Amino acid sequence: MKRFIEVEQLLKTQGIRLTAQRALVLRRAVAYLHFTAEELVKDVREIDASVARGTVYRTLALLHRAGVVEKHDFRYGPPNYEVTFAKAHHDHLMCVQCGEIIEFQEPRVEALQQAVVKRFGYQLLSHTHKLYGLCRACQHADPRRAPKHPHLHVEEVVA
Amino acid sequence: MKRFIEVEQLLKTQGIRLTAQRALVLRRAVAYLHFTAEELVKDVREIDASVARGTVYRTLALLHRAGVVEKHDFRYGPPNYEVTFAKAHHDHLMCVQCGEIIEFQEPRVEALQQAVVKRFGYQLLSHTHKLYGLCRACQHADPRRAPKHPHLHVEEVVA
């Protein structure tokens, strides 16, 4: 809820109108850690079926432009979105077997990125750094047992 | 041409049949540094219009399974493929303005990745590390001049 209100204020300062539909989309988005666009569509429409798919996509794009939402192209499954507003920068480690996503920070890598771009005369704008592997459980489990990239993590349930 | 023959031999040891269609797809693929699936379809069909789209995709998947081709999801534009067979591991730096792609190696980052996964008890299988920024030219150029993510780099022209 706190995140929701912070974002609400940010949008106001940017002159972006927070309609009822947008508020619902945002409220559901901040409830997730990572989510796909279609998951969010489904989730939102379960609460209010009159909200059109296009509206969810438009709002997602809006929030992205406003710097509230980031898009992650994980190699397995469809792209993932994340409300990164008011969250420290982090990169991701994913279990290719069960789909668990871990967020990590590694300042030494971030520093080396600057060194790399300097080598080529580039100005660094952004980066993605994703590690893929097997979590401890999946290293030992029967590979036929675990489902591939299932459910996403829901942080809290907002009514 | 050398790469083509090396790959040809690798496929033979894996018992994968190199049909005329597959050979054409492969021959065109090794001519590129990075390419999209649809670009390769177009390219191949310009030489032999009887080759079906499905065949190009199937061959790409085949080469991927054989460890010959890698897929890169750059954030801008459609996914890119690369024949990485007999090439040293590298990561990528992309200019978001003109689309230039630079390959770089940074062993210290590779080492730190191992440290990260160890922290979480993971076994590292693979990773992607992409830096996005502005090349020297685009930092100074009028932003309206340069086209966005254009042409891909062709390494050699194979008849």
Next chain:
DNA sequence: TGCTTGTTGAGACTGAGTCTCAAGTAGAAA
């Protein structure tokens, strides 16, 4: 030669995302 299996072309199909447009709001002005 026939048998078996793998491969292909053609085209239907899918899923994710975009676009269009008429109808519906929210403010701002009067």
Next chain:
DNA sequence: TTTCTACTTGAGACTCAGTCTCAACAAGCA
């Protein structure tokens, strides 16, 4: 309030990349 304008929306058609199906077609083999 009413009116004007600009923004937003729902509905659904559309696009594009990629996948699937299947009948026809080769390769390799006995």
